[in-house]
Amino acid sequence: FSLAGANSIPVGDTTNYVLTGLINNLSYYFVLTAIDKNNVESGASEEAFVWVHGPTILHTPVQRFSYPGKNITLPANITDSSGLSDVKFYYKPVGSSYYFEEIPFAAGNDYRYTVFATSISADGVDYYFRAKNKNGDTNISSSTIVSGNIMESYRTA
Numbered sequence: 001f002s003l004a005g006a007n008s009i010p011v012g013d014t015t016n017y018v019l020t021g022l023i024n025n026l027s028y029y030f031v032l033t034a035i036d037k038n039n040v041e042s043g044a045s046e047e048a049f050v051w052v053h054g055p056t057i058l059h060t061p062v063q064r065f066s067y068p069g070k071n072i073t074l075p076a077n078i079t080d081s082s083g084l085s086d087v088k089f090y091y092k093p094v095g096s097s098y099y100f101e102e103i104p105f106a107a108g109n110d111y112r113y114t115v116f117a118t119s120i121s122a123d124g125v126d127y128y129f130r131a132k133n134k135n136g137d138t139n140i141s142s143s144t145i146v147s148g149n150i151m152e153s154y155r156t157a
Contacts, residue, residue, distance in 0.1 A: 054137035093121035
């Protein structure tokens with residue numbers, strides 16, 4: 001099902017879905033449909049509305065890092081029209097239950113944090129940027145990096 005000007009997103013056989021890439025200070029309207037085994041689509045649900053607000057975090061999640069034993073620098077561009085009050089970086093080795101809280105290096109709206117090789121387990125590292133604006137709204141951008149031995153296109157300085 002698709003409304004004029006809207007985008008249809010097939011999500012597969014699931015009861016929940018995380019929609020990413022929404023832009024702050026815009027309104028979004030959603031309707032849901034189901035498709036049965038015979039590819040017959042149901043009628044549309046009632047329309048749901050959401051206004052996206054809070055800091056904008058532009059970060060390309062790193063999910064594969066193929067340089068075991070090396071540090072990895074993770075960058076993000078973080079902005080908010082009302083002004084930022086707090087930006088933090090959190091990480092933990094995969095398998096650990098404790099996140100380390102760090103203050104990333106900032107240059108204007110560009111933030112970065114370097115996770116040292118000694119903090120990356122053989123299974124990788126979980127991380128996220130968290131930003132809070134002056135209105136108290138919070139946003140996060142997260143990923144799990146899986147360590148590997150095959151050379152990938154991502155390199156660190």
